[in-house]
Amino acid sequence: MGQVIASATASLDGFIARRDHGVDELFGWYDGGDVVVENAGDLPPFRLTEASAAYWLAWRESLGALVVGRELFDLTDGWGGTHPLGVPFVLLTHRPVTGxxxxxxxxxxxxxxxxxxxVAAAQELAGDKVVGVAAGTIATQVLRAGLLDAVNVDxxxxxxGEGRPYFTDGAPVALGDPTTVVPGRGVTHLSFPVRPGG
Structure with missing residues (x-):
């Protein structure tokens, strides 16, 4: 089985979106360079710097499946059934999905x-590849269940100042030294292993 890794773009104070789900201040780096990176589904291509494109393409290639929560699913209408990363996704929800x-x-x-x-269903889909986990409630639940191997932060x-946090319950999270540090334009890509007992 591959690793289970949470990944998201975040502000310096740890927010992945504003309270109203706005991300304009966070997502400028997706259009900050000259390298065109196509997305699956209907999402327009990114235009990344060379450093960010290399990092992003390696991340995308490593992925085998995703785990997402109901809030993100509803906000995107499930990406119309095709996630921009081009991998299958497992929706964890306690309510029926209709419409x-x-x-x-x-x-x-x-x-x-x-x-x-x-997570087990996503691992079955992913095989030896990485299971990506949406930041927020799902990443927090996966961490607290002892199933998270690493945390990626763009x-x-x-x-x-306020918004939707990367982890939602405010409890301490023990991470190791970064295994990846890639400076880009308007973003630094980081990866931290979760220490045992995280």
Whole structure:
């Protein structure tokens, strides 16, 4: 089985979006360079710097599946059934899913049991590749269940002051020294291993 890694763009004060889910201040780096990186589905291509493109493409290539929560799924309407990263995704939800354009997609697996079962389903899909975990509630649940191997942060030099945090319960998170540090334009890509007992 591959690693389980949370990944998100975040502000210097640890927020992945404003309270209203806005991300304009955080996502400028996706259009900060000259390297065109295509996305799956209907999302327009990114225009990244060479450093960010190399990092992003390596991350995308490493992925085998994702685990996402209901809030992100509803905000994006399940990406119409095709995630921009081009991998299958497991939706963990305790409510029925109706009326979404994503329903019926072969890339969507809906799980109601719990976070451990959702991660296991994603690992089955991913094989030896990485299972990516959405930041926020899902990443927090995966961390608290002892299932998270690493935390990736695309760190943007902005302070939001308030918003939606990367981890939601405020409990301490023990991370090791960064295994990846890639400076880009308007972003620094970082990866931290989760220490045992994180």
């Amino acid at each position: 979404s354009a994503a329903l019926g997609s072969p890339d969507l697996v809906v799980m109601h049991e719990g976070v451990a079962e959702a 760190l943007v030099p902005v302070v939001l």
